[in-house]
Amino acid sequence: MTGSDTSERPAVAADVPTARQLRSRLRQARRRHRTQSVGDLLTDVYMVVLFGVMYGVAFVSNAREYLDSPAAAAADAGERYWIVVAALVAVAGLGWQGLRSVGPLLVVPALQSWAVSSPVDRAAWLRPRFVVLLGGAFGAVGLVGAVSAFVDGVDAGVDLVVAVSGAGVVGVAATALAVVAQGSRAGRRWPRLLGVGLVGAGAVLTVGVVVAHFTGGGLVRPSGSVAVGLLAVGLPVAVLTAALAARSLPLVDRAALTTGAQFANAAATAAVMLDPSLLGGLLESRRWRGVGRVRSRRFLAGRxxxxxxxxxxxxxxxxxxxxxxxxxxxxxxxxxxxxxxxxxxxxxxxxxxxxxxxxxxxxxxxxxxxxxxxxxxxxxxxxxxxxxxxxxxxxxxxxxxxxxxxxxxxxxxxxxxxxxxxxxxxxxxxxxxxxxxxxxxxxxxxxxxxxxxxxxxxxxxxxxxxxxxxxxxx
Incomplete structure (x- = not known):
């Protein structure tokens, strides 16, 4: 066959697998190379749950014991309530910044090279991770709501379900909004301003409580249920932000996925090696890169x-x-x-x-x-x-x-x-x-x-x- 005949032959397009087919093949490959048995995995899960329940029960019992003690009676109940609210608002701001640092969507380095960079539909590839992420956010923040309800004296019943659901939908809304921020264009300031605003709101509320304490102003605890308000307001917000996040999945690029993976890998390595400096080094380098250009000046002469x-x-x-x-x-x-x-x-x-x-x-x-x-x-x-x-x-x-x-x-x-x-x-x-x-x-x-x-x-x-x-x- 001549060279001209070869050059005129039409190129055959390679079949691109769907995201579901690629996940199926990767799952089969992992099964062939898996060294940990199902029993070992269940044992690890059991140990994590056991220690979580032990420490959780100890925390709740000690908190209740302190609130019923004469030492807690020295503090005003209304002031203590608003201090806790301010702390939760500030922690929400810090948690938002943590979500932004992690991604929250991320993939391991191997998948970054062999899956995310391929012509596979990225939205379809990230959608199962997105669903699992929302479920994990609901469970984690809902657990915080359950602990808060137990400390407040709610043991079981509809009130406990409402507390877990109200906190959980807030976690879903925040996580979905973080995915929207991850898929937005670089340079937008609203994700950073949201975290700073929440931390600042917690600080302002704390200042107000402290000033009211030293000036003699009385603070009372709201009579209504906060969990019911969170559920009523947070549920439609969570549905709206989840829909927006699902539409923004195709906009999440490799750079956003890689940045979160670096932070997650550093955190996992620091936890395994019991060395916080491994994570601190990454945070320090990011912090100084964020500073950018500075003005150089001479030091005063001296020793x-x-x-x-x-x-x-x-x-x-x-x-x-x-x-x-x-x-x-x-x-x-x-x-x-x-x-x-x-x-x-x-x-x-x-x-x-x-x-x-x-x-x-x-x-x-x-x-x-x-x-x-x-x-x-x-x-x-x-x-x-x-x-x-x-x-x-x-x-x-x-x-x-x-x-x-x-x-x-x-x-x-x-x-x-x-x-x-x-x-x-x-x-x-x-x-x-x-x-x-x-x-x-x-x-x-x-x-x-x-x-x-x-x-x-x-x-x-x-x-x-x-x-x-x-x-x-x-």
């Missing part, structure tokens, strides 16, 4: 430690969330003092540590980067001490700002607590990479990696000592 302190101050000014989180923890301390005054002293120590730890980004970067230490030169210990100056000042200012609601304590106790918090933040910031070759302890509950847990609790061990000392010295 090495003075230049490092200036660099740390400039780093915090450019950090988008370090100082706001530090200030938000002050508001959290006031809210705890209003809602649960019996634990205000312990909460002050824990809050001071969390606030100070938010200011130790430079110390963590210096401790985890040998190249940066070599570039800076000098003595490593002195460089680390220079990076503790700003967190130390932040801890002192945070403690002074929360002193009116920190509970009774002696004057010198505050100095000891602040110094201990700075030491705890220093230990946490200078934690070396985890060493997994550590001794273990065989207990009736299983094998416990004692050495690994000791490394993970570096910093929190000092906080635990401070909390016990605060309780004994107050």
């Amino acid at each position: 090495r430690w003075w230049v490092l302190v200036q660099a740390e101050v400039r780093r915090l000014r450019r950090h988008p969330s370090a100082v706001p989180a530090w200030a938000a923890l002050i508001l959290v301390q006031y809210a705890v003092a209003v809602a649960a005054p019996a634990v205000a002293g312990s909460a002050q120590v824990i809050g001071a540590y969390l606030a100070t730890d938010r200011l130790t980004g430079g110390l963590r970067s210096l401790s985890r980067s040998p190249g940066l230490r070599r570039a800076l030169g000098g003595d490593d210990s002195r460089n680390q001490v220079a990076h503790v100056v700003v967190p130390g000042m932040g801890a002192a200012l945070w403690w002074l700002a929360t002193l009116p609601v920190g509970g009774p304590s002696l004057g010198w106790v505050a100095v000891v607590m602040v110094f201990g918090v700075v030491v705890a933040a220093y230990r946490s910031g200078t934690r070396p990479p985890l060493d997994y070759d550590t001794p273990v302890a065989h207990t009736p509950f299983g094998v416990i990696p004692v050495g690994l847990m000791t490394q993970m609790l570096r910093g929190w061990d000092v906080v635990a000592v401070l909390v016990v000392a605060r309780l004994l010295l107050s």
Whole structure:
């Protein structure tokens, strides 16, 4: 056959499988390579459910016991109710930002290369994942509603079903709206503004409750059922947003799916390896990429430690969330003092540590980067001490700002607590990479990696000592 005859032969189009056919073939391939039996899978599910029920029952019983105790009677029931509402609104905002970070639709790297990049109908491919995602959102948020109902005294009946359904439809609406945001054009600001608005609304509501508490304004709990209102309003919103999300599935591109998969893989790896720094590194790189371009200016002349302190101050000014989180923890301390005054002293120590730890980004970067230490030169210990100056000042200012609601304590106790918090933040910031070759302890509950847990609790061990000392010295 001549070359001209070959070139004139019409090309035969390859048959493109449907999304259902491709899922069927992948399912068959997984069955052939599966090493875990069905019994092992059921055992894992049983253990997860068992621990969830155990901790859930313990939390509900302890919460009810506290609400019935004389310590809880010192707080106004109406103020405590609105503090909880403000916390739920703020947590909803943070959960929205988490959904946006994950995707929420995502695929594993193998499917990104071999399925999503193929000519298979992407909407049909993502539709089963979308349905499962909405079901998981209904179950997860509905579980939060069930726990809230149990704590509030609702044990069974129609009220419990309404509480679960009301919370669940809110979760479905939020997840569907996140899918709509995932399929929208890049550069739109409403997804970010929605998360910031929810967190800001929770903060404003908390400020209102705190101001009403200290000015003597009375707050009452609504007489109607909040769960009924959530169900009445959330059900049509959930149906509408789910329909919009289903229509936006073809608009979800590979970039959106890949970004969420990176975050999910980092979170899963951090959970398996018990190393939060694996997830923190990804979040830090995303945060600094979001800052974009900055204006460079010269440092004031001086010794090495003075230049490092200036660099740390400039780093915090450019950090988008370090100082706001530090200030938000002050508001959290006031809210705890209003809602649960019996634990205000312990909460002050824990809050001071969390606030100070938010200011130790430079110390963590210096401790985890040998190249940066070599570039800076000098003595490593002195460089680390220079990076503790700003967190130390932040801890002192945070403690002074929360002193009116920190509970009774002696004057010198505050100095000891602040110094201990700075030491705890220093230990946490200078934690070396985890060493997994550590001794273990065989207990009736299983094998416990004692050495690994000791490394993970570096910093929190000092906080635990401070909390016990605060309780004994107050």
